Structures are given as structure tokens and as C-alpha cells.
Amino acid sequence: MTAMTGNWNYPLPLRFGAGRIAELPGVLHDWGCRNPLIVTDRGLKAHPMIAAAVAAMGKAGLACGVFGEVRSNPTKGDVEAGAAALRRGGHDAVVAWGGGSALDAGKAMATMMHQEGSSLWRFTWGLEPDDGWDEVAGPPIVAVPTTAGTGAEMGGGGLVTDEATQEKRIVAHPSMTPRLVIADPELTVGLPPNLTAWTGIDALVHSLEALCVPDFHPMGDGIAIHGMALVHRYLPRAVANGADIEARAAMLAASSMGAVAFAKGLGLMHGMSHAIGGVFDTHHGLTNAVVMPYVLQFNRPAIGGKMELLARYLGLADASFEGVYAWTTGLNRAFGVPRTLAELGVSEDAVDRLVPKILADGNTPTNPVPVDFAAAARVLRQAIRGEGLPG
Amino acid sequence: MIAIDPKTLRGNWHYPTAVRFGPGRIAELPEACRALGMKRPLLVTDPGLAKLSIVGEAVAVNEKAGLPTPVFSDVKPNPVGRNVDDGVAAFRQFKCDGVVAFGGGSALDVAKAVALMVGQTRPLWDFEDREDWYTRVNVAGMAPCVAVPTTSGTGSEVGRVSVITDESAHVKKLIFHARMQPAIVIDDPELTIGLPPHITAATGMDALSHNLEAFCVPSFHPMADGIALEGMRLVKEWLPAAVADGRNVAARAYMMAASTMGATAFQKGLGAMHALSHPIGANFDTHHGLTNAVVMPYVLAFNQKAVDEKLTALARYLGLPKASPGAVIDWVLELRSTVGIAHTLQDVGVGAEHADRIAKEAINDPSAGGNPVPLDVPKLARLFRNAATGTLA
Numbered sequence: 147m148t149a150m151t152g153n154w155n156y157p158l159p160l161r162f163g164a165g166r167i168a169e170l171p172g173v174l175h176d177w178g179c180r181n182p183l184i185v186t187d188r189g190l191k192a193h194p195m196i197a198a199a200v201a202a203m204g205k206a207g208l209a210c211g212v213f214g215e216v217r218s219n220p221t222k223g224d225v226e227a228g229a230a231a232l233r234r235g236g237h238d239a240v241v242a243w244g245g246g247s248a249l250d251a252g253k254a255m256a257t258m259m260h261q262e263g264s265s266l267w268r269f270t271w272g273l274e275p276d277d278g279w280d281e282v283a284g285p286p287i288v289a290v291p292t293t294a295g296t297g298a299e300m301g302g303g304g305l306v307t308d309e310a311t312q313e314k315r316i317v318a319h320p321s322m323t324p325r326l327v328i329a330d331p332e333l334t335v336g337l338p339p340n341l342t343a344w345t346g347i348d349a350l351v352h353s354l355e356a357l358c359v360p361d362f363h364p365m366g367d368g369i370a371i372h373g374m375a376l377v378h379r380y381l382p383r384a385v386a387n388g389a390d391i392e393a394r395a396a397m398l399a400a401s402s403m404g405a406v407a408f409a410k411g412l413g414l415m416h417g418m419s420h421a422i423g424g425v426f427d428t429h430h431g432l433t434n435a436v437v438m439p440y441v442l443q444f445n446r447p448a449i450g451g452k453m454e455l456l457a458r459y460l461g462l463a464d465a466s467f468e469g470v471y472a473w474t475t476g477l478n479r480a481f482g483v484p485r486t487l488a489e490l491g492v493s494e495d496a497v498d499r500l501v502p503k504i505l506a507d508g509n510t511p512t513n514p515v516p517v518d519f520a521a522a523a524r525v526l527r528q529a530i531r532g533e534g535l536p537g
Numbered sequence: 538m539i540a541i542d543p544k545t546l547r548g549n550w551h552y553p554t555a556v557r558f559g560p561g562r563i564a565e566l567p568e569a570c571r572a573l574g575m576k577r578p579l580l581v582t583d584p585g586l587a588k589l590s591i592v593g594e595a596v597a598v599n600e601k602a603g604l605p606t607p608v609f610s611d612v613k614p615n616p617v618g619r620n621v622d623d624g625v626a627a628f629r630q631f632k633c634d635g636v637v638a639f640g641g642g643s644a645l646d647v648a649k650a651v652a653l654m655v656g657q658t659r660p661l662w663d664f665e666d667r668e669d670w671y672t673r674v675n676v677a678g679m680a681p682c683v684a685v686p687t688t689s690g691t692g693s694e695v696g697r698v699s700v701i702t703d704e705s706a707h708v709k710k711l712i713f714h715a716r717m718q719p720a721i722v723i724d725d726p727e728l729t730i731g732l733p734p735h736i737t738a739a740t741g742m743d744a745l746s747h748n749l750e751a752f753c754v755p756s757f758h759p760m761a762d763g764i765a766l767e768g769m770r771l772v773k774e775w776l777p778a779a780v781a782d783g784r785n786v787a788a789r790a791y792m793m794a795a796s797t798m799g800a801t802a803f804q805k806g807l808g809a810m811h812a813l814s815h816p817i818g819a820n821f822d823t824h825h826g827l828t829n830a831v832v833m834p835y836v837l838a839f840n841q842k843a844v845d846e847k848l849t850a851l852a853r854y855l856g857l858p859k860a861s862p863g864a865v866i867d868w869v870l871e872l873r874s875t876v877g878i879a880h881t882l883q884d885v886g887v888g889a890e891h892a893d894r895i896a897k898e899a900i901n902d903p904s905a906g907g908n909p910v911p912l913d914v915p916k917l918a919r920l921f922r923n924a925a926t927g928t929l930a
Contacts, residue, residue, distance in 0.1 A: 150757045151757060154758055154760055154761075154804075155552075155553050155804060156552040156553060156760045156761075156764075156801070157551045157552050157553040158553065162757070362545060362546050362547055362558070362794075363550060364767050364768070364771060364791075364794050364795075364798060365550055365552050365764050365767070365794075365797075365798055365801065366550075367767050368763040368764045368765070368766050368767030368768065368798070369760050369763035369764060370763070371763060371766065371767065371854075372759055372760075372762050372763030372766055373759070373763060375850075376759060395757075396759075399757075399759045399760075400759075402760075403759060403760055403763065406552070406760060409550075409551065455854070458853050458854060458856060459766075459850065459853060459854045461850075461853060
């Protein structure tokens, strides 16, 4: 079997391989950094791998702090607190370490380190850059993913919740782009089966929605299709046995690939997940998994050809949309993903509040079937009630 | 077949090169040059292209925007060190501050090497892709580069290497540095409309060879694999159409994408096809793409057991009649025949008697290391003889 190790550049430098977290102190040292801050979330801060990283830095002559207060679905407040920690400690690098929450928060903190008094929302994606936007700079970022996953390590954007409006906002800036990614599958071994499943389906949904975006980006399409082949083959193995390092490696690669593919954009699954996550604080990957069947059915008229191609590559018995639908819903069933949003605590009286947020989300416009108010409300209600699915 | 409006075949990509893809986008040349700080770029092209309207129009669009753009076109089809030296001299003579690489692989490679060498004092061959020789480069002295491919093609516009023949040694050398990758690429399929059918065929097969060899390299780079897969599907669907009717802009667009994808995928590496093509080209001045196309089925047959699973998956993806390596080989043979590629090396004037000499050079080619079956001189000699005599074994 090929050693699952490699150095890639799509679109940024990435060192892939089991055990390669050991290269972290050397990288920082080579960059002239002597005082990095590891940014991680509340669940991970006490994990032995963080303490081991701090110890390894010390051995390499680097001071190293830890900011472990990031919440899942990080908020502007989290980012500001982290930026303040960066300033207080005089840190010269950010090591964003964790799942999407820690990765996104860490990246945003780097941008905000020298922006005291400025608002994070200056960097809202799609906003016209103001004076001085181009000159904003922060410490270099190393991204270390521990889930497979959001793929948040792969780009210069992040999702941060606006507590005031309960909205997930996309923020982006070149200073949020990691200078290097270290993708070490050993760091994902401890992820429990349910999180492995939910983050794994997030990786799948990234590639699936990216593939379905009607824009012309054959590189993204190729990456999406092969990424889904890796999920098809390895996600059940990774869920069944977390120590299956080959499966963990394949899923980590598939996760990075999903984020690279989604440079094309995403679709209604993410439009819904962002809106719901902003209001109900649900797990991003899990929410995507729940809405996936409903949106697939909604998109069906526009994606038949692509689904056939995908199904053929995956070697599905039914090389058609139905085959892909059966595969994805089969994964949901196998992993105990709830069939309805109601089971995630989303109630129908939230529909009027959620639909405008769905329509305002940056991903909804690239859905292969156009989404208007009525369509968004219909799909949302179906997903809450569990209606409109075949069989 | 559904008619595709080529205007929809447009996008901005970043894996990692900033690629501006779309018909008519050569109009963005001045803006791209300015984005890289150029005020007076040297346009490097080949002598055939220099006479064509597409070069005149590119220069005109720059000059209209206030960017004087002198032209250097003393570039051989398999370019040599002297072409690079002369290009550097022209750059200095015209007091340029950037390079527009405009053409097929020859022009693109010379242009990238010129952009490298204007900042260096060491000779070109000191920057060969060996060990850590790239650390010798004075990066700050390099000139910025916008690349505009006119074949589909080598994909050299997204590559970090220039392949230049060292005439004294009769060897094709790979000059490498990560920053040789042009910062901006304009992929305008309309620039390839005039490409004659036999060049369309040969360069299209080169694009296929890049995707295919990269796909078969046994290292772990699933992103490259995904890109290679889709690149090959585009060649299958569109090369015959591009050869049959050069004005089919949609076909030209898909082939251009497949070409850029091939060189993106081959960051993973290449294999025996290229290990053989480089010395054959250096010694017999054959067209690179054509040479790859000629040796392709023989290398596939030689490698097939080692890449059985991959070629089976590829066959499924391409919708071939059977999901097997044999089906892939059959498809390649059929495609070559359809687009008019010669069947053997003998047919292009390279006889079996050269096997040992070429094999001894091929084993040293950097591409050899990526072949899924480990290579040695006897194996390469046997492969060469197969390709010369038409023996599929």
C-alpha cells in the first residue's frame, strides 16, 4: 500500500502524513517565530496532544501559549478575546488547532490581532474593501485540522456568529489564509464515532454541493468526485474503528479536498445549515447531513448528469441519481443521523425567521436550482416535518 | 448533442495559480501585467506565432493601455540554452520589467526561463531540478510573468519547470524553481482556434499524457488524482471535436482546461512516457506531444498490472465498454487513430536500433522516478523497442 504521505499545493502548501505534527516546531523556527499561540476549543484544550505540542515547542526553544476558549460555532466575542490574548502575549504566530470552530476562530484572530478598535465585520465576505483593507496584516498561521471535517484549514475565510443577530457570517481576508497546513491523520484517531460520522458527512456535502454548482471549474469537479470516492470507501471504516489509520488518512484528505472543491461555491444545504446553526447552535456537519436528502430531491432536475458520472466512478450498482441518493441516505441511516430537523430542536415557528437568513446566505445563490422564498420555506418545512422524501 | 454556449465556459481558478479562463479574456492582458507591477513587458513567443494576428493583437491591446510590449521570438521548437540567453539580452536591451509568455510549450518555457535568468549570475544549467539546486536561485531578482498558452498543450503556464535542451550534451534539462510558476495565467480558448489539426492532435495527446501519467504515479496525492481524472474525461469527450473543427470554441475551451489540468496534476510526477520522450526529443527533435502519444499505449501495457485498480476506476469514469485496464489501452489506441497519430516510433523516423542509447538517457530523466513500475535500463530499452516496432506487451 502506498504510504499516505505527501506535500501538496492546491491551493496552499500542505504537509500530509501520519506523525507529521512533529514538523511543527521546525517550521515555526524556520520562519523566525519564537512565541506561537495555539488556538483551540474548549473540548480540546485539555487533550494530551496540545500539551505534547507545547512541550515539543519548548524543546525547540520556542515559548508557546494556549488559548482554549473557542466555542463550537465561534462568535465575534471569541475572536476578539483571542486577538486580545495574542496582543497580551506578544505572540508571533498562530497555530489554529482543531475542528472548524478552532480553525476559523484562529484564522480570524490573526487578522484581528492588530485591528484593536476595528470591527471583525469589516471583513465580511462580499463587502467592498474599505481604506486600509489591503494593508491589514497579522501573524503567520499554521492550520492543524483534527476533524475530517470542515476543511477550514484550506482557505482564508471563516464562519463567525454574530451574537446580536444570531447569524453566521462569512469573514475573509488574505491575512486569514494559513501559510501552511499540517494534516496529520493521527490527530483524528481519538474523534468519537458520532463526530467522525457527522464531520465525515460534512466533507461529503462539501464535495457534493461543489460538484453541483453550475459554474465552470473542472478542477474543482475532479477533486470533488475523487473526494467523494474516498468518503464512499473509507468513512464507514473510520466510524467503525477510529484507529484505522488508513481510513483516517483518507478521510482527512477527503476533508481538505471538499474545501478545495468548494472554491466553486456551495448550495442550499449550506444555506440552510448556516441559518439553522446561527439560531439553534446545532452542529454544522450534523445539520448538513439532516438536510442533505431534502435538498438532493429539490435539486434533482438539475444534477442528473453529474450524479450519473459520480455514481459510475463510485461503482454504485445503480449508476444514477437514485444510486447516489440511496448511498447518501444509507450513510445517514447507518450513522444514526436524525431524519428531521425537528429532532435537532428546530421548530416550525422558526420558519419565518430562518427563510430570510437562508436566502441571504452566500451559498444559496450557487444552488443548481434557483431558490426563492417559497422554495426555501417549502424545503425547510419538509426537513422539519420529515416530508417529501421517496420511500 | 446539446449545444454549449462557450461564453459560459468561464471561471477564475486558484490551484494555486490565478487562472483567468474564458473566451476573449486576452483583453485582460494589460490589467494582468499591471497587477504584477509591469510597465514594459517583453512578450516571448515563437517565430511562427510572431507572424500571426493573435500576437499582433495582444501587443496592440497592451500598447493601447499604455504598456509598450516589445517582442522576442527567437525560440526553437525544442528550445535550447541560447534561446534563453538571447531572450535575457532582449529583456535588458528593451529595458523590460516583466515577461508575457505567449505560445506553446517552447515559448512558455523560454519565457519562464528568461524571467528566472534576468536576476541570476550563475549559468542556466546550475538551476536544474536536482537535489536542492533550487536554493541557488536569487528569487528577488526574478521578473514577474503572465502566461498565455496557445496550445492545449503542455500546461507549462501553470508549471514550475522549463525544459531546455543543453545542446552540448544533447540532453533535455529541467530547470526548476517554485517561483517560476507564472503568477497569472490567461486561458483564452479563442487563441487556439487557428491551431492546425495535426498540432491540435499532438498537443491534445500531450495533455492526456500529463493527466494519465500523473494519475498513475504511486504516491499519495488524491487532489492531483481527482484533477487528472476529470482532465482525461475532457480529452476523451472533446479532442476529436477540436481536431475535426478548430473553430468549435467549446471543444477548444474544454481542451484548454484539460491541458492546464494536466500540468496541475503532474505536480505529483510523471513516468516512463516522459522519461522516454525527453531524450527522444533531444536527440531526434521530435514534437514532444507527438512523442508522448506514440509511446503511450506501450507504456500503459507495460505498467498495467501495477495500476490495475486505478485504470479500472478510470475506465468506469470514462464510461468505457469494460471496466478494465485493457479497455483504457483500447480507448487510447482508438483515440490516436481517430486524431491521426502515428502508431510507432519507426513511423516518426526513430528506429529500434536506438533503444540502448535512449534507455541510458531515459533512466536519468526526473520523470522516470514516478513510473508505477520501477524502471531500469533494460526495461526502458525493451519499452523503446516495443514502441518502435508496435509491440503491445
